[in-house]
Amino acid sequence: MREIDLLFFARLREVLGVGHERLSLPETVRTVADLMGLLCQREGKWAEELGGKRLFRVAINQEMASLDAEIPAGAEVAIFPPVTGG
Amino acid sequence: MREIDLLFFARLREVLGVGHERLSLPETVRTVADLMGLLCQREGKWAEELGGKRLFRVAINQEMASLDAEIPAGAEVAIFPPVTGG
Amino acid sequence: MTNSVSVQSESFDLAAEYRQFGADDAGIGAVVAFVGRVRDLNLDRNVVALSLEHYPGMTEKALQRIADEAAIRWPLNAVRVVHRVGDLKPTDDIVLVLTASPHRKDAYEANQFIMDYLKTRAPFWKKEHGVDGEARWVDARDSDYSALERWEHALKTNWGIVDHD
């Protein structure tokens, strides 16, 4: 099992009711897409937000990442809405 | 005879040795092109600068003007090199 | 080449930033400063306050990366980016981007490039607080994504560079 830090920001943090959690990834979860599949199993808001109907962005170790990016052990994985700074 | 004020700026003022002169235009001189013809009759530097070999710009009453623009009586006509501000 | 970024809750001082910004570099012919400010009207809704959330650590990295990329693509003497976070009100400054170059075209283009990338890549999120007391997260604008695509198209066309996302 690989351990990761999962972070949520802005609207996603509020809707999901969590800003940070520590998560152990099963061996079958290698990529960002796999992780989204895992989180969608929580159903409710999780499936609604991360199931593909709404836009979100993912960063691995503070770099923007695509759905097919691999998640290294010990990674900091952040999930957040499209950014609106500037 | 229409009287005009003729102004020169920057390099043209230095080369021609004049910043301002009062000039009476013969009836045959109606446009900017006609005026250039008249000034080129002075030969030397005048023909060299205003005869078409070098770039210059003309303003009538402080508005940029083309060679075919008519010169009204009492006009302030300025002749100067391409501008280099900013 | 100085190339610095800051994320801060305090307001920035344009005059002080400009003074420190390549003041004695006589190779600079053009400086472009962009200041983004809080508007009171957003989609016909009166906004009385704005709060800016960010992803500490990643914001600084993202801004530095954007500034560095601009400095690779254009001949710049200096780049400075300051982005505020926390609580703001209408007319407050949010973001400052300074670019300096020998020629104006490069200073303008690099500045726009930085803002377009910042708007879509730097992890900041705006929450608007209306006169009615309700708070609402601001939606991302499609026009910000088309602004970005313009650069990516230009980069791919001119230099064959693939987007690093």
Add this chain to the structure above:
Amino acid sequence: MTNSVSVQSESFDLAAEYRQFGADDAGIGAVVAFVGRVRDLNLDRNVVALSLEHYPGMTEKALQRIADEAAIRWPLNAVRVVHRVGDLKPTDDIVLVLTASPHRKDAYEANQFIMDYLKTRAPFWKKEHGVDGEARWVDARDSDYSALERWEHALKTNWGIVDHD
């Protein structure tokens, strides 16, 4: 809509200009400031001083006309143009253009439009004084004319407007 121009020998104060520039207009989302400065290197020649001659009366009219045209073509909250004349040295500021708009694209574009027109239409002339003690009038740059043509092409294409020269 405030829309003002100045021609002056004194230096300008960017901070004061920015403060006065639509400070309490909460409709402004973007401010772009362009500052043109004296460079020491111009075509490999060391410049120790620069003097700016102008055509008094026409300069103010030309700047006002350029600012007004920008305000017709883009949705601007304010425009400010300051141009210095007289004796300057490397690193001195020459020109300031401030544009404010609800959205950044308009503020950037209007600012560039004003600079491109100013560079080819406003009657200012630079004379460089080199280390060798020799003075030389600066030549107009072809790139300034191509920058202008870009706008004229865009204007004619989009709005069928004929150049007013």
